[in-house]
Amino acid sequence: MKFDFDTIIERKNTNAIKYDPISRGKPQDVLPLWVADMDFSAPPCVEEAITKRAMHGIYGYSEPGASYYTAVQNWFKNRFDWNTEKEWLLITPGVVNALYLAVRAFTNPGDAIVIQQPVYYPFASSVQKTGRTLLVNELVYKDGFYTIDFEDFETQIKQAKLFILCSPHNPAGRVWTRDELIRMGEICLRYGVKVIADEIHQDIIFSPNKHLVFAKLDDRFADITITCTAPSKTFNLAGLNHANIFIENEKLRSSFKKEYEIAGLSQPNIMGLISCEAAYTDGEPWLSELINYLADNMTLIDNFLKTNIPKIKLVKPQGTYLAWLDFKELGLSSNELNSAITQKCKLWLNDGPMFGKGGSGFQRMNAACPRSILQKGCEALLRLRL
Numbered sequence: 001m002k003f004d005f006d007t008i009i010e011r012k013n014t015n016a017i018k019y020d021p022i023s024r025g026k027p028q029d030v031l032p033l034w035v036a037d038m039d040f041s042a043p044p045c046v047e048e049a050i051t052k053r054a055m056h057g058i059y060g061y062s063e064p065g066a067s068y069y070t071a072v073q074n075w076f077k078n079r080f081d082w083n084t085e086k087e088w089l090l091i092t093p094g095v096v097n098a099l100y101l102a103v104r105a106f107t108n109p110g111d112a113i114v115i116q117q118p119v120y121y122p123f124a125s126s127v128q129k130t131g132r133t134l135l136v137n138e139l140v141y142k143d144g145f146y147t148i149d150f151e152d153f154e155t156q157i158k159q160a161k162l163f164i165l166c167s168p169h170n171p172a173g174r175v176w177t178r179d180e181l182i183r184m185g186e187i188c189l190r191y192g193v194k195v196i197a198d199e200i201h202q203d204i205i206f207s208p209n210k211h212l213v214f215a216k217l218d219d220r221f222a223d224i225t226i227t228c229t230a231p232s233k234t235f236n237l238a239g240l241n242h243a244n245i246f247i248e249n250e251k252l253r254s255s256f257k258k259e260y261e262i263a264g265l266s267q268p269n270i271m272g273l274i275s276c277e278a279a280y281t282d283g284e285p286w287l288s289e290l291i292n293y294l295a296d297n298m299t300l301i302d303n304f305l306k307t308n309i310p311k312i313k314l315v316k317p318q319g320t321y322l323a324w325l326d327f328k329e330l331g332l333s334s335n336e337l338n339s340a341i342t343q344k345c346k347l348w349l350n351d352g353p354m355f356g357k358g359g360s361g362f363q364r365m366n367a368a369c370p371r372s373i374l375q376k377g378c379e380a381l382l383r384l385r386l
Contacts, residue, residue, distance in 0.1 A: 001289055001293075002285065002289065003043075003044075003285075003286050003289045003290070004041075005040050005289070005290065005293045005370060005371075006370050006371060006372070007370065008039075008370050008372065008373065009039060009040075009041060011039065016037075017035060018032050018034065018035050018037060018039075019032055021348060026342060026348050027342065027343070027346070029346055030342060030346050030347060030348040031346060031347050031348065031373070031376060031377055031380060032348040033347060033348060033349055033365050033366045033367075033369065033373075033374075033377050034348045034349055034350050034364070034365075034366060035350075035366065036170070036233065036238075036321075036322060036366060036368075037236060037238045037239075037366075037368075038236040038321065038366075038368035038369070039368065039369040039370060039373065040236055040290070040368065040369075040370075041236075042235050042236050042237060042275070042279075043235055043278075043279060043282070043283040043286035043287075044286070045278045045279065045281070045282035045283055045286070046235060046237070046275045046278045046279050046283065048278070049274050049275065049277070049278035050271055050274055050275055050278075053270065053271065053274045054271075059270055059271075060270075061266075061267045062267055062268070062270040062273060063267060063268075064091065064268070064273055064277075067277060068273055068276070068277045069086045069089065071276070071277045071280040071281045072084075072089065072244055072276070072277075072280055073086070074280070074281075075280040076213070076229075079203065080202070080211065080212075080213050080216065081216070082213045082215075082216045084246055085248075087253075088246045088247055088248050088253070089244055089245070089246055090244075090245045090246075090247065090253070090256065090257065090260065091242065091243065091244060091245070091268045091272075091273075092243045092245055092260070092265070093241040093242070093243070093265070093268075093269070094230065094232070094238075094241055094242070094243050095198055095200050095228045095229075095230050095232075095243045096122045096126070097243070098196075098226070098228050098243055098245045099122060099123070099126040099164065099196060099198070099228070100126050100129075100130065101256060101259045101260055101263065102162075102196045102226050102228075102256060102259075103126050103127065103130050103132060103162065103196075104130055104259050105252075105255045105256045105258065105259040106161065106162055106194050106226075106252070106255065107130075107132055107161045107162050109130070109131035109132065110131065110132065110133060111132050111133065111160075111161040111162070112132070112133040112134075112135050112156075112159045112160040112161060113127045113132050113133070113134065113135065113160055113161065113162045113163070113164060114135045114136070114137055114153075114156045114157055114160045114162070114163045114164070114193075115127070115134070115135075115136060115137070115163075115164050115166075115356075116136070116137045116138070116139050116148070116153075116165075116166065116169070117136050117137075117138055117139065117355060117356030117357040117358055117359070118139065118171060118172065118352065118355035118356050118357065118358045118359040118362070119166050119169065119170065119171075119172075119355055119356060120166060120170045120171070120198070120355070121354050121355055121356070123164050123166065123198075124356055126164075127164075135156045135159060135160055136156070136356065136357050137149065137152050137153045137156045137157075138152070138357045138358050139169075139172060139174075139358060141315075141358060144313060144315055144316065144326070145315070146169070146172040146174050146315070148180060148183075148184070150183060150184075150187070153184065153187060154187050154190075157187050157188060157190075157191050157193050158191055160191070160193050161193060161194070162193060162194050162195075162196065163184075163188055163193050163194070163195050163196070164195075164196045164198065165184065165195055165196065165197045165198065165214060166198050167181070167197055167198070167199050167202070167211070167214060168199075168201045168202065168204075168205065168211060168318065168319035168320055169320075170201060170320055170322055171320075171322050171324040171350070171355055171362075171364045172315065172317075172324060173315060173316070173317025173318055173319060173320050173322065173323075173324055174318055174319075175205055175209040175210070175211055175318040175319040176212070177212075178212055178217065181212060181214055181217055182217055182218070185214065185217065185218060185220075185221045188224065189220055189221075189224065193224070194224045194225070194226070194252070195214065195221070195224055195225045195226070196225075196226045196228065197213075197214040197215065197225055197226065197227045197228065198228045199211070199213065199214070199227060199228060199229050200228060200229060200230050200232065200233050200243075201233050201319055201320040202229065202319075203233070203234040203287060204233065204234065204290075204291060204294065204319055204320055204321055205291070205318070205319040206291070206294075206295050206298070206317065206318055206319060207295075209318040209319060211319065213227065214227065215227050215246065215248065222248045222249070223248065223249050224249070224252075225247075225248070225249075226245065226246075226247050226252065226256065227245065227246040227247070228243065228245055229243065229244050229245070229246065230242060230243035230244060231244075231275065231276045231279045231280065233320075233321075234279070234283075234287060235275070235279040235283055235286075235287070236368075237272070237275050237276070237279070240269055240271050240272040240275050241269050241272055242268060242269055242272025242273070242275070242276055244276070293371075294321045294367060294368060296371070297321075297367040297368075297369075297371060297374050298314070298316070298317060298323060298367055300371065300374060300375065300378065301314050301323050301325075301365070301367060301374070301378060302314045302316065304375075304378040304379075305325075305378070305381075308378075308382060309381055309382065309384065309385060311327075311329040311330055312325060312326065312327055312329070312330070312381060312384070313325070313326040313329075314326075315362075321366065321367050321368035322364055322365070322366060322367065323364070323365040323366075323367045324362055324364055325349075325362060325363050325364070325365055326361065326362055327361055327362065327363060327384075328361035328362075330384065332361075334351070334352065334353050334360045334361070337351075337361065337363070338351045338363075340383075340384060341363055341384075344383045344384065345380040345381055345383050345384060346380060347365075347377060347380050347381070349363040349364060349365050350363065350364035350365075351363060352364070365377065
């Protein structure tokens with residue numbers, strides 16, 4: 001292996017929220033395996049590019065150059081066979097930021113928006129905090145696998161103006177199939193519903209699954225879609241606040257830009273530009289090794305639970321580095337489970353109910369860490385047997 005994912009890097013006292021339990025109401029001695037950033041160094045190409053730019057000494061207002069657009073467009077062409085245009089691309093401080101901007105741009109207070117819970121909690125927040133109406137198409141969980149209730153999906157979409165798609169899905173780990181995506185897209189078209197496609201986890205996919213860009217599947221889908229992407233999950237760059245938002249429809253793009261300007265946003269973070277271009281230009285070998293390492297980490301969790309605590313089950317992810325753990329067979333209430341995880345196991349995971357309907361009895365574990373740390377996290381779960 002050319003790249004090192006085993007070395008433990010000290011992150012305490014670095015202002016990392018992942019390692020700040022006290023301010024978030026957690027005991028000091030918990031092992032943090034919660035928020036979705038990785039405990040790995042970014043690729044060497046990113047470190048080198050940022051260091052070189054830092055040595056320049058001037059960090060003034062900056063805009064992306066031609067080489068930036070080339071790097072981004074080549075990345076999506078080479079990995080997803082998606083031909084994009086420079087004009088479609090808008091840069092925001094993050095995907096969550098873009099969710100809020102899109103909700104405000106394409107709906108009015110009181111309008112209904114559909115999400116598929118359990119799902120990344122800012123989806124619900126972006127609806128509720130902006131005064132919109134939340135509609136939930138709850139995913140169907142059966143035999144350790146999540147599917148879509150399409151009859152209910154259509155019922156919800158009929159009442160909505162907007163659908164927020166999580167693809168790949170966080171925390172369920174589903175990589176939606178072509179048939180699933182097309183069926184959702186056709187229903188949205190039928191009722192004139194626009195789609196925000198959050199595809200931030202698109203690069204971390206486990207074989208034989210394949211991520212499909214929703215907007216690429218059909219020109220009609222592209223015409224109603226705001227595609228949200230970022231290098232942050234892929235290359236561990238979340239703190240650089242940088243996302244690439246693609247909107248092919250010129251009218252939608254104009255509406256989104258208007259909200260962007262109303263929010264007082266202007267030039268992007270120079271280090272975000274530098275890191276994204278470097279990662280998309282030279283980071284693929286690092287990513288290939290990372291995906292293999294993460295796949296082995298997921299296997300470690302699965303095997304450990306089956307061998308030692310079979311009542312706890314891993315919902316096997318097809319993508320993302322987030323392990324969705326099913327604790328329902330333990331028979332604990334959500335509060336009892338969360339308390340036991342924190343106080344008895346001394347683990348800091350994401351409590352399932354924060355992801356909405358269907359989250360009770362689950363916890364989300366971040367598997368993007370050195371294997372020795374993950375092993376400790378799994379062993380800590382043994383305390384639930386006592």
